Amino acid sequence: MSRILITGGAGFIGSHLTDVLLQEGHDVIVLDNLFTGRKVNIERHLQNPKFEFIRHDVTEPILLEVEEIYHLACPASPVHYQHNPIKTVKTNVMGTIHMLGLAKRIGARFLLASTSEVYGDPEQHPQKESYHGNVNPVGPRSCYDEGKRVAETLTHNYAQEHELDAKIIRIFNTYGPRMLFDDGRVVSNFIVQALKGDDITIYGEGQQTRSFCYVSDLVTGIKATMNKHGFHGPVNLGNPEEFTIMQLAEMILEYTGSKSKIVYQPLPQDDPTRRKPDISLAEKTLGWKPAVKVEDGLKETISEFKSRLEKL
Numbered sequence: 001m002s003r004i005l006i007t008g009g010a011g012f013i014g015s016h017l018t019d020v021l022l023q024e025g026h027d028v029i030v031l032d033n034l035f036t037g038r039k040v041n042i043e044r045h046l047q048n049p050k051f052e053f054i055r056h057d058v059t060e061p062i063l064l065e066v067e068e069i070y071h072l073a074c075p076a077s078p079v080h081y082q083h084n085p086i087k088t089v090k091t092n093v094m095g096t097i098h099m100l101g102l103a104k105r106i107g108a109r110f111l112l113a114s115t116s117e118v119y120g121d122p123e124q125h126p127q128k129e130s131y132h133g134n135v136n137p138v139g140p141r142s143c144y145d146e147g148k149r150v151a152e153t154l155t156h157n158y159a160q161e162h163e164l165d166a167k168i169i170r171i172f173n174t175y176g177p178r179m180l181f182d183d184g185r186v187v188s189n190f191i192v193q194a195l196k197g198d199d200i201t202i203y204g205e206g207q208q209t210r211s212f213c214y215v216s217d218l219v220t221g222i223k224a225t226m227n228k229h230g231f232h233g234p235v236n237l238g239n240p241e242e243f244t245i246m247q248l249a250e251m252i253l254e255y256t257g258s259k260s261k262i263v264y265q266p267l268p269q270d271d272p273t274r275r276k277p278d279i280s281l282a283e284k285t286l287g288w289k290p291a292v293k294v295e296d297g298l299k300e301t302i303s304e305f306k307s308r309l310e311k312l
Helices: 012-023 085-106 142-161 186-196 215-227 245-256 280-286 294-311
Strands: 003-007 027-032 051-055 068-071 109-115 166-171 200-203 209-211 235-237 242-244 262-265
Touching (some): 003 012, 012 215, 068 215, 085 142, 109 142, 109 215, 142 166, 166 215, 186 200, 186 245, 245 294
Parallel strands (some): 003 068, 027 051, 068 109, 109 166, 166 235
Antiparallel strands (some): 209 242
């Protein structure tokens, strides 16, 4: 069993990864400044002797003894990462430097959670790992997109220069229980609006596409990458099933039984028109592909959102 550090481990994806690693019997340290992470996501583990929570910001260095580092810390939704763009860049750059430095010092394996946002508004469809992206370096999303691109560069350079066992995953749209209600992402927005009976807000005409991966599938892919000896990536992790935003809205209306109306707003600047991963590398190298159908994942997510909303 390993001693594992998860930065951003109280967040949506990090807390699901924490659950699985603890179930497997590992010792897990979660590092989180609770900007978008929530203590409620990990509180059931607080009495577990194999679990430790440290409230800490990755832009400051820290010394710990671990064998693996999953570096997930960074606000990942536009509402949150645009709230303080400079802090977002610092988290991606300084945070990644600190975590890579720690991995180098203690000889730990390292995994960077990068993002499909490195492809920007892609001119290639679907997106392969070899595609270098179409990113606006001074656009409203650039603090996150370019921050993650630099984090990938740093991870790659550390792997080459210091022979660090460092891996890069590119996460595509992921959804599931514990998403924040106010994160501005399309799945959480639509579910909250539908459950409250508010208007469902579609930006543009709703013909832009996204692919949605259920969080348990993503966690399986993250672990498979960390445990694949000699593989560094980058590797796309996402669900290649493609839906228009309009289709997603209609599915959520059906599964919630909501009477919400659909309303249209102008499309935000630099919003990608199409987003779909080519996951052939993950299938071939990791033997990984998503198992949860979008219909099933949405029903699970709606049910968890409903129970949380009822407690408010």
